[in-house]
Amino acid sequence: MSRLSLAPRVRYLIGRARRIDVGSVVERAKEASAQHHKAVPSIVVDMLWSAARHNVGFQDYIDYDFAMLTRAERETYMTHPVSNQLSQRYDHPDFRWIFQDKVEFDKQFSVHLHREWMVVEEGNADAVREFAQRLGTIVTKEPVGQAGTGVHRYHAAEVEDWEEFHRGLLARGEMLIEEVIRQHDALAAVCPGTVNTTRITAFFDGEKAHILAMAQKFGRGAVSDQMTFGGFYTMLDENGHSVGAGYDSHGHVHEKHPDTGFPIADFQLPYMDEVRAFIDQVARVVPEVQYVGWDIVVSPDGPVLVEGNWGAGVYENKPSVTGIRTGHKPRYREVIGF
Known part of the structure; x- marks a missing residue:
């Protein structure tokens, strides 16, 4: 496969430049300085250069200990800007x-969930009560959310008024109910x-x-x-x-x-x-x-x-914790070919 297009990267960099929080960058640099015993100004410069030239997010720089890595080692790490480009191209x-x-995800992937689920709608308070009481504990989800937001857990034994509970779910947008995974x-x-x-x-x-x-x-x-x-x-x-x-x-x-x-x-x-x-x-x-x-x-x-x-995001090795000074980017390149 061909190399990633330059246009998404340019758009990302322009957007990043507009949103840059200098204070946040300095705070991150101080964190890296304390851990890796390098001067704050040099880390700030390195962070900005890494972002502009090598597609390294500021949090990536901190999370993956770039301050302690060689240039060759850094090249092996997957970063959020590169992951975002892959998402834009292949999704x-x-x-x-x-x-x-x-809700739509559960519909499309229902056979792979291996658990019961239902949708909260007007007039189905009795169905919600039956579902929750039969399972004991339920998880509710707002249809759109990320990083765990919009996810809630309820115990049926603690619900006193099911009509009120049902109205609350609708009001808060908790439209999806799922069985708790064992x-x-x-x-x-x-x-x-x-x-x-x-x-x-x-x-x-x-x-x-x-x-x-x-x-x-x-x-x-x-x-x-x-x-x-x-x-x-x-x-x-x-x-x-x-x-x-x-x-x-x-x-x-x-x-x-x-x-x-x-x-x-x-x-x-x-x-x-x-x-x-x-x-x-x-x-x-x-x-x-x-x-x-x-x-x-x-x-x-x-x-x-x-x-x-x-938008897959990135999970990577942290060298100061694992002792492993290489990341997963070579695997990504081997498979995707960018």
Whole structure:
């Protein structure tokens, strides 16, 4: 495949220049300076140059410890601006909405969810009550949301007035109700209070889905494992084993899960053969969207689908935590050819 078009990159840089927050850049530079013992002005210059010349987001620079990497090592890291270009090129705009609307997503991918779900509508309070009481605990979602926003968890035993509860769901836009996913014991051993998802970034070439990178997210007992809920992640190798401690974008490093004491580096994702086959299956449902960040959960019976993100985002190694000084960009280039 040909190189990525220059136009999206130019548009990104112009937009970035207009929105640049100098104070935020300096604060990030101070953070990197304290960690890597380099002068703040030199890091600021390096951050700006890396953004303009090498498509490195400011948060990428901090998250992936660019201040301690050589130029050759930096070149191996996938970054958000490059990922955005891939999304724009390989995810057909006429089909992206399926991944943005959680209700439509559940309709399209229903066979791969392996759980019950329903839509909240005017006049179906009794159906909502029956659904919730039968399952005990439910998760509700607003149709459009990201990073875990718009996701809520309710216990049927705590609801006193179902008509009022139903009206509240409608008023808040919580239109989708799902059964709580039961996760595999290997995941529950790390954090039992949150359904811990695996982010698998993959590319479908029209014949086969290729896994580009895998990250295991862990929560802190909240309804979501996203960082906004205190969650963190660790990268997995091609066999589904953690490559080191967990970390987030706020400078927190977790050798062990802070609530259970589980050593993050010991984690092994179960059912890896089934996971690979599963990703190939879901990638074929909407083949026009080729580059996707799939969120799955491994249940006791195998993988189930949570959602797909057409703007895949980036999860990468953190050298100061894992000791690994290379990223996943060579894999992306091998598969996609940019």
